[in-house]
Each structure stands twice: as structure tokens, then as C-alpha cells.
Amino acid sequence: MRPYGGTSRAGACTCGWIGESPRPVSWYYRNWIRPLLFLQDSERVHNRTLQGLAWMSASRELCSAMAGWFNTPGLPVEAFGLRFPNPVGLAAGMDKGAVAVPAWESMGFGFSELGGVTRHGQSGNPEPRMFRAPAEEALLNRMGFNNPGADILAERLARWHARGRWPSHPVGVNLGKSKVTPLGEAASDYAYSFRKLWGLADFFVVNVSSPNTPNLRQLQDKSALDEILAALQEVNAAEQRMAGGGARLKPILVKVAPDLTWDALDDVVSLVAPRGLAGLVATNTTIARPPTEDPVARWVYRETGGLSGRPVRERSTEVIRHLYRQTAGRVPIIGVGGISTVDDAWEKVLAGATLLQVYSGLVYEGPSLPSALVTGLRERLAGAAWSEVVGSGAGVTKN
Numbered sequence: 041m042r043p044y045g046g047t048s049r050a051g052a053c054t055c056g057w058i059g060e061s062p063r064p065v066s067w068y069y070r071n072w073i074r075p076l077l078f079l080q081d082s083e084r085v086h087n088r089t090l091q092g093l094a095w096m097s098a099s100r101e102l103c104s105a106m107a108g109w110f111n112t113p114g115l116p117v118e119a120f121g122l123r124f125p126n127p128v129g130l131a132a133g134m135d136k137g138a139v140a141v142p143a144w145e146s147m148g149f150g151f152s153e154l155g156g157v158t159r160h161g162q163s164g165n166p167e168p169r170m171f172r173a174p175a176e177e178a179l180l181n182r183m184g185f186n187n188p189g190a191d192i193l194a195e196r197l198a199r200w201h202a203r204g205r206w207p208s209h210p211v212g213v214n215l216g217k218s219k220v221t222p223l224g225e226a227a228s229d230y231a232y233s234f235r236k237l238w239g240l241a242d243f244f245v246v247n248v249s250s251p252n253t254p255n256l257r258q259l260q261d262k263s264a265l266d267e268i269l270a271a272l273q274e275v276n277a278a279e280q281r282m283a284g285g286g287a288r289l290k291p292i293l294v295k296v297a298p299d300l301t302w303d304a305l306d307d308v309v310s311l312v313a314p315r316g317l318a319g320l321v322a323t324n325t326t327i328a329r330p331p332t333e334d335p336v337a338r339w340v341y342r343e344t345g346g347l348s349g350r351p352v353r354e355r356s357t358e359v360i361r362h363l364y365r366q367t368a369g370r371v372p373i374i375g376v377g378g379i380s381t382v383d384d385a386w387e388k389v390l391a392g393a394t395l396l397q398v399y400s401g402l403v404y405e406g407p408s409l410p411s412a413l414v415t416g417l418r419e420r421l422a423g424a425a426w427s428e429v430v431g432s433g434a435g436v437t438k439n
Contacts (some may be wrong), residue, residue, distance in 0.1 A: 048176025065110075066399075069406030078333045082170040082179070088320045090103045093140035097205065100363035103146040112411040115418055117426055118396050119349055119372040120291040120318035122210045126150035126175045127426070128415045131376050131397035132245065133296075134213035136187045145207035148410035152207070153397065154193070155281045159232045162219055165252065165319070169345070171346030172403075173337035177380060179400045181325070182252045185216045190233035196239040210242040214295070219253055226259055227271040238279040244290055246272065249297035249324040257297060260276030262307040265294070269315035288408030291318030298323035298355045298377065302362060319372035321397075322359045349400035349401050364392025364434045380405050380411050382416030389417070390433030 064108055065096040077085050096102040098326040129151040130144045136155055144152040164186025171180045187193070193213075200206050234244060246268060248259035259265060269292070274290050292316060296308055311317065325346025332338055341347070356377025375393025379385050380401035388396060402409055421429060 047060045066160045066406050066412065069402075069408070070182040074404070074406065075307055077410075078172060078174060081168065084171050086170065090135065090137075090139055092284075093208045096146075097140045097142040100205075102351055103142050106143070106146040107148070110146070110408060110411045112414050113418060115150075115414050115421075115426070116166065116335050117150070117395065120243065120293075121288065122151075122291065122394060124150045124395065125209055126410075127389075127395045127417070128410045128413045129153060129374070129395060129397045130402075131399040132156055132212075132247070133181075133183070134399055134402070138193055141197070141211065142205045142207055145209050145405055148414065149209065149397070150410075150414070151210040153212040153245060154215050154241070155187065155245075155248070156185050156216035157187045157190055157193045157213060157233055157237070158216045158218040158221075159190050159229045161192060162186060163331045171340045171343055171345075173321060173332075173334065173340040175334035176330075176332055176337045176351055177348065177400070177404050178337065178340070178347055178349035178351050179403060180340050180343055180345045180347050182343070184252045185250065186412055189215075190236045193288065194240060195235045197237065199318040201240065202269075203371070212243040212293075213237050213241040214245045215249050216247045216250060216311070217253060217256055222265070222327045223255055226264070227268045230268050231271040235275045235279065238275065240385050243293065243318065244272075245295050245296050245321055247324070249295050249300075251297070251327045253267050253395060255314050259299065260300065260304065260308065263309065266306065266315065269294075269311060269317070272359060273316055274301065288322055289316075293317060293319040293321050293374065295321035295324055296325045296359065296363075298352055298359055299328060300359075305359065305408070306363060306366055309363065309428065310370075312367065312371055317371070318393075319374060321368075321374040321376060321422070322363055323352065323356045323377050323392075326355065328355075348377065350378045350380065353384060353387075357388055360393050361391040365436055369434070369436050376388035379413070380409070382413060382420065383416060386420050389430055392431040392434045392436075394430050 102320050117124045117127045130149045132153040132155050138154045165182050165184035169182045215233050216228050217226050280287050280289050325348045329341040330351045360375045372394040375396045376397035377387035379398050
């Protein structure tokens with residue numbers, strides 16, 4: 041079986057295949073659409089794409105047609121009390137303002153993570169703030185949590201619910217800290233957003249690992265993170281009581297940086313049980329800059345910001361494997377970082393990822409990527425249970 045996307049990862053696609061199944065959408069995207077898109081500013085293309093998906097999201101017929109076109113097979117997975125139709129999800133950062141919520145399910149994703157959202161709406165860092173390094177299949181961004189704010193996001197989510205356009209797959213929200221909020225008040229900032237959005241999403245991810253908000257990564261320190269998680273679980277319990285009727289606590293996960301040391305990662309792991317974390321997300325973008333011979337990549341790598349895509353793939357997988365070992369496989373891990381082929385996805389599953397997310401891979405491989413990954417993962421399973429395969433390459437004996 042050949043990996044999805046052909047034999048040359050950085051060059052032009054020779055085919056759009058998984059096994060012997062052609063993926064014409066990918067072929068046309070890589071050879072015709074992507075070259076045209078890459079002539080334009082990265083953020084402007086991103087915004088135009090979201091505008092188009094937002095327009096499609098308003099129509100049941102268009103979303104249904106898109107779902108039929110991609111025809112993503114099922115591969116059900118259960119994690120932190122939720123059922124996912126397949127394990128491939130949309131990573132945070134793609135739809136920060138929740139403008140295209142129904143479209144992601146139609147595209148074949150098994151779940152989506154909206155945001156990051158902060159208590160206060162903010163415009164983010166000055167432009168330009170998003171860059172491509174095509175030869176390395178990488179993106180670099182310093183967006184700075186640009187988003188409409190928790191109040192407006194809550195209104196949009198409530199509107200999708202009210203219009204009957206809410207997806208059947210789980211929807212998460214990525215929570216960040218407002219730039220204007222001092223580090224000492226971070227817990228209340230996160231708690232406000234969580235309280236505002238509690239009844240509107242299925243799970244929440246605490247983002248203390250973005251490199252693009254000044255000093256944010258200091259909140260990965262054990263004591264600071266513990267304070268944030270304590271505040272969130274207090275809100276969680278209060279909202280559950282108010283909801284009544286058998287309402288459940290919302291799953292809370294923490295997203296970690298690939299640049300953390302093993303000891304720092306272990307500090308995060310030490311909070312899993314005391315603070316009732318439902319899972320971990322590994323990893324965010326990296327501030328590291330790998331060596332490259334490509335002149336465009338060298339220029340991009342001089343920019344400040346977080347690097348995603350193929351350069352972070354190996355480190356992300358290492359972090360997943362470490363977290364899986366340190367938690368003895370008992371804590372679900374969402375693996376994200378450099379997934380653009382079935383080989384990439386399978387590598388992370390074997391390392392311990394129960395669920396997967398893509399972002400940069402979607403930019404480079406196109407909208408058929410979710411369907412292609414799920415199809416390939418089903419083939420790799422060859423009839424085995426998903427739970428048996430997750431972490432089977434991490435060297436942990438399962439109970």
C-alpha cells in the first residue's frame with residue numbers, strides 16, 4: 041500500500057491514491073488548485089476559504105452534497121465519554137470564529153475544535169503573520185489568538201444550535217488567555233470563557249502552549265496550570281449542578297507544547313488525576329527551527345512564531361509516546377502535528393494517540409484529506425480493534 045499523496049512529499053503529487061483507490065480531488069488540488077492558492081497571501085486565502093465554507097454551512101443541501109462527495113467511511117472511536125464517528129479531527133485555529141461549524145462534518149471530519157477563543161475579543165498580532173514553506177510542507181504563524189471573544193462565539197454557537205445546524209460529531213472549543221489579561225489573572229480569564237461556552241460545546245481544550253501570546257507558555261508551569269484547572273473544574277461542577285437532568289461534566293483537556301522538557305511534561309501529567317483531566321493534546325506549534333536547504337524555508341524560519349506541519353511531526357510523535365507511557369495508556373491523547381499521510385497518522389496511533397487532528401496537512405493535501413486518512417486507517421487496522429492498536433508501539437503493557 042502506498043501512502044496517500046504519492047511518493048514525493050515535497051514535490052508535485054504523482055497521484056492521489058490510498059492503496060488502489062484514486063482520490064481525484066487530491067490530485068486536482070495538489071496539481072492545479074494549490075499552486076494558484078500559493079501565489080496569494082496565506083491569511084487571505086484562509087479567510088476566503090472560510091467565507092466560502094460559511095456560505096455552504098448555511099445550506100443543508102450544500103453540506104449534504106459535500107458529505108456525499110467526500111463519502112468518508114465510518115471508524116467509530118469512543119474517548120472521554122464521547123463517541124466520534126472517526127478519529128480524524130480538525131485542529132484548533134482553522135475556524136476561530138465558528139463561522140463554518142457544519143461544514144467540517146460534511147468534509148468528513150470525525151470532530152472539530154473551534155477557537156482558540158479568549159474572554160476578550162482581539163485582533164491578534166500585526167500582519168503579515170502567516171507564512172508557508174512549501175518545500176518543507178510547513179506553516180509558520182504568529183496570529184496571536186485573533187478571535188471575536190467568548191461572548192460573540194457563544195452567540196454564534198447558540199445560533200447554530202437554534203437553526204438545527206449543529207453537527208452530529210463532537211465539537212470542542214480551544215480556550216486561550218486574553219492578551220490584556222495579566223498572568224496572575226489568567227485563571228479567571230479562562231474560567232469566564234468556559235462558563236460562557238459550557239453548554240454549547242462537547243469538550244474543551246486549555247491552550248497554555250501557543251508561542252504567540254507574550255509569556256503564555258509560562259502558564260504550563262505546574263502551579264500556574266494547577267490554578268487554571270482548579271478554576272475550570274469549579275465552573276464545571278457549578279454548571280453541571282445548574283443544568284440538572286443528569287448533565288455530565290464537560291471533558292477538559294490540556295494542549296502541550298512540543299518544546300517542553302520531559303520533566304515539564306511529567307508535571308502536566310501529574311495534574312491529570314488531581315484535576316480530573318479527560319485527556320491531553322500533543323502538540324502545539326514549535327519555536328524550534330530545523331535545518332533546511334530550501335531558501336524560501338530559510339527565509340520563513342527567520343520569522344517569529346510557531347512552526348507547524350512536517351517539521352514538527354517527529355517531535356510531536358515523541359511527545360505522544362512519552363505521555364502515553366507516563367499515563368500507562370489510561371489517558372486519551374489527541375495527536376496533532378505533521379499529519380498529511382496515512383503513514384503519519386498511523387505512526388501517531390501506534391505511539392498512543394486515540395484521536396488525531398490536522399491543520400497544515402489540510403492546507404497542503406486539500407479537503408479530501410480526512411476521507412483519505414480514515415480510509416487508510418481502516419485498511420491498516422485489517423479488522424483489529426482500534427483500542428488494541430492505540431499505543432501498541434509505545435512499549436506499554438495494557439491492563
